[in-house]
Structures are given as structure tokens and as C-alpha cells.
Amino acid sequence: MNIKNAMITSTTINKATSSTRNACKLCAPLGASLVFKGIEGCVPLIHGSQGCSTYIRRYMISHYKEPVDIASTNFSEEAAVFGGGQNFITGINNIIQQYRPAVIGIASTCLSETIGEDVDALVRDYSEQTKNQHQPLFFNVATPSYCGTHMNGFHQAAIAAVARFAIQGKKGEHINLFPGFVSPADIRYLKELCSDLGIKATIFPDYSETLDNVHTHEYQLIPTGGTTIPELEKTGSANASIEFGTVFNRGGKSMHGSINSAGEWLQEKMLVTNHQLNMPIGIDASDKFMNILSEFSKSPVPEKHIKERGRLIDAYVDAHKYVFGKRAVVYGEEDFVIAISAFLKEIGIIPVLVASGASSGVMKSAMNEITEQSDETIFADGSDFATMREMMQELKPDIMIGNSKGYYIAREMKIPIIRIGFPIHDRFGASRMHHIGYRGTQELFDRIVNALIEYKQENSPVGYKYI
Secondary structure (H helix, E strand, C coil), rough: CCCCCCEECCCCCCCHHCCCCCCCCCCHHHHHHHHHHHHHEEEEECCCHHHHHHHHHHHHHHHHHHCCEEECCCEEEEEEEHHHHHHHHHHHHHHHHCCCCCEEEEEEEHHHHCCCCCCCHHHHHHHHHHHCCCCEEEEECCHHHHCCCCHHHHHHHHHHHHHHHCCCCCCCEEEEECCCCHHHEEEEEECCCCCCCCCCEEEECCCCCCCCCCCCCCCCCCCCCCCCCHHHHHHHHHHHEEEEECCHCCCCCCCCCCCCHHHHHHHHHHHCCEEEECCCHHHHHHHHHHHHHHHHHHCCCCHHHHHHHHCCCCCCCCHHHHHCCCCCEEEECCCHHHHHHHHHHHHCCEEEEECCCCCCCCCCCCCHHHHCEEEEEEEEEEEEHHHHHHHHHHCCCEEEEECCCHHHHHHCCCEEEECCCCCHHHHHCCHHHHHHHHHHHHHHHHHHHHHHHHHHHHHHCCCCCCC
């Protein structure tokens, strides 16, 4: 494969590959389910075949090491032909009987969308038929995977939630914080940071406990934690919103309509100013995030965070000789790989391949707004792992950075892999990996440096114990 050009578009890749070659993306209802798990008392319902919900449960349980219940309307051949209305009613009744949820989040699938199921009408009909009975709150989102990736499903579900629950009112002193698809540890860090600065913030979605909970003696049908409905209602009267990730608001592909994110929806519909920031990984991106929080709090950044920044700079200096000039392949969700690639440039590592299964076509322009690009960097939209493997034979990277699905390529090429993002199936503690802010950047930096040192040490003809 000739990869001399600095950019490979999704069109180029799609001519050579198909979705059967291990695509570097996951399904849209999975992303929606993650948002549902970030709402207090919410049970996700997948309107489609049982296999869809089984796949989502399997991926989330393996990554988070927590029990994850995802209900299904269990489409059969008959439902695919005549419609899934009866399955929908049965599914809702079973959830209410088994779980007594406060909220039911409903995501459609490729099958239910293809046959034209009107989920809005199904919800209205069910609510009308049972109006004198106790009902949970409902909201639904259309998430056919042929229209996007798991990140499309994530953002569309977040939009559906604020559209369903946000109430416009007199502007308050609180802010909305939409961190995107980050780890539970990252969300807990954001809570700590807001507390340190005295900021009242609604963080959504908040799965920091629901997907990384404490041990309990009795099984919890619905884990504690999550953004509450009153907090979601207050998003419409917030002073402002801060939203991590900018691909979807830079011309990124939306599944329905022109609004691409929850922050954008609140800005357009309820006049809540939205501040879009790149995911705060690295010193420069973290500085921008800390500065805007300081402005909202009308107070300086606390000393402990300033010291974390100072220690991070010191680590950059100490480890520069181990990372400078190394070549990396980065893959995963677009906003995440853009943030990681900018961080790598900051520490002297060259991201030779930046790949994502999404096809927004804006990764290169988004990166150009963050940092000056090298001619060596290739941006691969709509990529899959088979294509990445072919390209890497010529690129000869020193390290891979992304989820565990790239492991077989790293194994074949005998290079280290830093597991970040989603899913991580072959390591323990994925939910406790911290990436954002000075502290998260420090942890990520240490992992990268040590992986490179370990690789050199293990492949040295002479054993040594000092570096």
C-alpha cells in the first residue's frame, strides 16, 4: 500500500475495505446505553433483537467489570415482519415489574429502524393505555448503526435526554459539564476539581458509580449513582455549558438533524452558552480547561492543581530522552484520538497514523487547529484494523495507543501497546484509568514512558537494571 500522501480519506479506505474487515468502531445503541447508565435509576431498553443487547452487555461487562443489565424487546422473525409493538409493551411491563425504574431509556436498532418502527408513537400509546398506573419516565433515541458509530449513539442519546428533561428558566450560577466518553475515574476527577473550585456543576452522563461501584452484600438491580432528573432539568437554566470534544461540532456527522451534541442543543434551544474544548489531555489542553473553570469560579486555580502541573512539567523534562522522536499509531473515538495525538506532539512523539472507524472527515482540520501538523501524520477516517495493519507494515511505528482490539497487530509487529479508550477486554481496571487534567496526563505519560523503557529493556542483548 502506497501511503506517501499525508491524508487518506474515508472514501479511499472504503474502496479497499468493507465493514467485514474488523471495523475500528462499535454500534450506536452501545453508545446510547452508556448515556442511559449515566442517569440515576435508569434501565436501558434496546428495541430490536436479543443479540444486540447481548453484544452490548458483553462489551460493557468485560470493560467495566460490573454487572450491566440491558433489556431487550427481543425481536423475532414475526416482529421483523409485522412490527414490534407487542414486544415493546411486553418489554416495558417486564422492566417495570422486575426493576421498578425511575427512568427507561429506549434505543432503537438497525432492525427496528429498517422496518420503520415509530418508537415515539409506541411510547405515547403505552403511556395513554396505562395513564392511571404508576409509570417511569420515558425517553427514546433512534440509533441505527448504519448511520454512525457508538459515538453517534452516545451524543444522540445525550441530546435526547436534555431535550426530554431540561427546563428553561432564569439563568443560575451552576454550569453544565458534558465530558463525553471518558472513564469513571475521569468523571470522579471532574467532581473533585469542581468541588475544589467551589463550582456547582451538573455532570452528564455520570456513570462514575453505576459502572464502577463499591462492593455490596446484596445485588443491586439498579446500581446507585448517576445524574439525577432534577439535575437534568436544571441544565436548561445553567450559566453555561462546557463540552469536551469538538469533532461533532466541527461538521461531524450527525444521525438526525444539524444539532450534534447536548451542549449545542441547549445553546440553540435554551440559550445556554456552550464552550467547546478539546478533551483536556496534555498541559496545553488542561491549561485551557483550568482557566475557564477559574473564570467561572472567580477564583484562582487551587495550589494542589498548580503543583500537579509543575510535577508534570518536571516529568516531561526527565523523560524527554525516552520519548522524543518515537513513532506512534493512535486509534479509537475521534475526539479521543485527536486529544491523544495533540498530547503526543506535546511530548515529542510523532503520531504517524491517526485512525478512527468514524467517517466525519474532519479529524485533520480539527488537529490543525490544535497543533502544527507533521507531513508524517496520516489521518485515516472510516478505518478498520485490517487497513491499519497494512499501513503499519510500511510506517514501522514504535508504539500503538488505543483499545485492546489492536493487540493482535501489536503482537504481530512486536511493539508495545498502551491500552486506553473503549473497549479494554484483556486488562483489569479500565474503569479506573485516569486520562484528563494534569493528574490524568501524568498517569498516561508515565505509562507511555515505562512501556517504551520496558520494550527496550526486554529486547536488549545486555541485561540492565538502571536507566
